[in-house]
Amino acid sequence: MADRESAGAGPGREPLWWQKGVIYQVYPRSFQDSNGDGVGDLEGIRRRLGYLEELGVDAVWISPIYPSPMADFGYDVADYEGIDPLFGTLDDFDRLMAEAGARNLKVILDLVPNHTSDQHPWFREARTSRTHPRRDWYIWRDPAPDGGPPNNWLSEFGGSAWEYDENTGQYYYHAFLASQPDLNWRNPEVAQAIHKAMRFWLDRGVAGFRVDVIWHLLKDKDFRDNPPDPDYRPGMNPYRRLLPVHTTDLAEVHTVIAGLRKVVDGYDDRVLIGEIYLPVERLGAYYGANLDGAHLPFNFALLEVAWEARAVADLIARYEKALPPGGWPNWVLGNHDRPRVASRLGPDQARVAQMLLLTLRGTPTLYYGDEIGMTTVPIPADKVQDPWEKNLPGLGLGRDGVRTPMPWDASANGGFSDVTPWLPLDTNFPEINVMQHRVSSHGMYALTHALLSLRRAHPALAVGAYRPVAATGNLLVYGREAQDERLLVALNLGGEPLLAAFDGLAGQILQSTLCDRVDEAVAGELALRANEGVVVALGRGVAFPAEAG
Numbered sequence: 001m002a003d004r005e006s007a008g009a010g011p012g013r014e015p016l017w018w019q020k021g022v023i024y025q026v027y028p029r030s031f032q033d034s035n036g037d038g039v040g041d042l043e044g045i046r047r048r049l050g051y052l053e054e055l056g057v058d059a060v061w062i063s064p065i066y067p068s069p070m071a072d073f074g075y076d077v078a079d080y081e082g083i084d085p086l087f088g089t090l091d092d093f094d095r096l097m098a099e100a101g102a103r104n105l106k107v108i109l110d111l112v113p114n115h116t117s118d119q120h121p122w123f124r125e126a127r128t129s130r131t132h133p134r135r136d137w138y139i140w141r142d143p144a145p146d147g148g149p150p151n152n153w154l155s156e157f158g159g160s161a162w163e164y165d166e167n168t169g170q171y172y173y174h175a176f177l178a179s180q181p182d183l184n185w186r187n188p189e190v191a192q193a194i195h196k197a198m199r200f201w202l203d204r205g206v207a208g209f210r211v212d213v214i215w216h217l218l219k220d221k222d223f224r225d226n227p228p229d230p231d232y233r234p235g236m237n238p239y240r241r242l243l244p245v246h247t248t249d250l251a252e253v254h255t256v257i258a259g260l261r262k263v264v265d266g267y268d269d270r271v272l273i274g275e276i277y278l279p280v281e282r283l284g285a286y287y288g289a290n291l292d293g294a295h296l297p298f299n300f301a302l303l304e305v306a307w308e309a310r311a312v313a314d315l316i317a318r319y320e321k322a323l324p325p326g327g328w329p330n331w332v333l334g335n336h337d338r339p340r341v342a343s344r345l346g347p348d349q350a351r352v353a354q355m356l357l358l359t360l361r362g363t364p365t366l367y368y369g370d371e372i373g374m375t376t377v378p379i380p381a382d383k384v385q386d387p388w389e390k391n392l393p394g395l396g397l398g399r400d401g402v403r404t405p406m407p408w409d410a411s412a413n414g415g416f417s418d419v420t421p422w423l424p425l426d427t428n429f430p431e432i433n434v435m436q437h438r439v440s441s442h443g444m445y446a447l448t449h450a451l452l453s454l455r456r457a458h459p460a461l462a463v464g465a466y467r468p469v470a471a472t473g474n475l476l477v478y479g480r481e482a483q484d485e486r487l488l489v490a491l492n493l494g495g496e497p498l499l500a501a502f503d504g505l506a507g508q509i510l511q512s513t514l515c516d517r518v519d520e521a522v523a524g525e526l527a528l529r530a531n532e533g534v535v536v537a538l539g540r541g542v543a544f545p546a547e548a549g
């Protein structure tokens with residue numbers, strides 16, 4: 001087996017937990033409120049750990065829980081070594097860790113090292129004077145000759161990325177909100193401070209970090225203007241006007257990431273995950289030149305791929321090819337920034353997509369609520385919370401609709417809270433909720449649970465090699481293989497029945513997305529119903545058909 005396909009870091013190595021495991025993202029404001037303020041909290045998450053254990057995931061990644069003014073709902077950190085009172089206390093955190101450990105669940109925290117809140121003491125000090133020792137922890141520039149911003153760099157959340165500071169007569173750089181000033185990672189003291197914060201949490205037992213906007217950490221030291229993007233059209237997100245070549249994805253950023261990795265490697269068995277929105281060809285570099293970068297540079301390509309068999313198969317092939325030897329793949333179908341998969345593809349294809357996610361080679365990350373088919377909830381204008389939507393209304397950038405409270409049952413507020421929650425629940429919560437799903441033998445929860453069990457039971461699925469088989473029209477077929485086990489995955493990406501015929505095909509269905517047909521024997525051909533995917537265990541000695549064309 002080629003090195004890039006083998007499970008561990010080398011021949012004979014046992015796969016690590018984050019290679020064979022499945023990660024579940026919790027958006028803490030919306031998982032479970034325990035203290036009646038309408039916002040989820042750590043004690044709420046603790047009470048729901050039994051649910052996650054039963055679902056069958058291995059690790060929980062919690063979006064930021066640090067003290068924050070919440071201008072960007074926790075992605076504006078005011079203290080890297082504490083818990084915001086909204087979410088609880090350090091004692092609550094320790095209790096959550098202990099119970100997660102007892103249930104064999106790992107906890108991964110969100111690390112936000114690119115920027116702080118403008119309320120962080122570091123920034124409050126930095127802005128007091130040009131000569132303050134903390135001044136250089138942030139990125140300051142003199143105004144342009146006309147008094148305007150020093151260059152054309154744009155904020156992802158709209159407008160110039162430069163904010164003028166009256167008191168000291170200079171501009172500071174912010175890739176996101178003006179209240180999220182970027183740290184200056186060219187200053188070694190910044191690295192030391194963030195590394196210290198990482199150790200604070202690693203010492204408390206966290207299994208690793210998901211690092212926010214890791215590809216943003218360094219910006220051009222000469223502050224050159226970004227060039228225009230020729231593909232930009234009016235009506236698009238205005239950030240797209242420029243190609244961010246001098247503000248993101250700099251070659252030198254890998255040195256900074258290697259520094260983060262070194263901290264994590266100082267502890268046993270931890271994981272470093274990087275948030276990176278780049279084409280899959282660019283992700284390879286984020287593993288580090290000597291695999292000393294992120295263990296898992298997030299692969300978000302499924303969030304945007306055209307839902308056609310050839311497009312998906314080509315994406316998988318491009319990604320597999322782009323991985324460095326020994327680099328472990330990963331896949332994501334949803335997160336707190338992007339539309340819900342059940343809205344993007346519709347509820348029927350969301351099930352097919354779930355089978356894809358959980359049968360591809362690489363660590364999957366599930367977004368809370370996708371296991372019950374939660375959809376993007378329309379948010380009335382007067383309920384909008386997201387600063388991105390507030391800054392750039394009407395462009396469809398708002399993220400509130402994918403951050404709505406988890407509907408646990410049909411009781412008031414879906415069992416999420418005793419009071420009106422910070423964001424509205426989907427109006428369909430009396431029918432679509434966890435309790436309903438758990439009693440159904442064929443719902444999205446049942447499918448997700450079955451696929452997670454299948455991954456645990458079959459090393460071919462969890463860590464086996466990927467074999468492309470066929471991709472035409474709506475039919476996508478691939479194999480997964482480990483030792484003497486061969487599994488075939490056949491997905492119908494459309495709403496019409498399909499027939500997949502292969503010479504010598506013989507096996508038994510392990511799982512259908514429609515949660516029936518278990519153990520059905522297949523021979524010679526495989527009939528797929530509309531919107532159906534199946535996992536088939538091939539009989540002993542049955543080979544994968546070679547991909548034609």
Ligand code: NOJ
Nearest residue numbers: 072075176212213336337
């Ligand atoms: C990426 C996070 O996922 C997003 O939610 C946040 O707004 C930005 N980074 C800024 O921190």
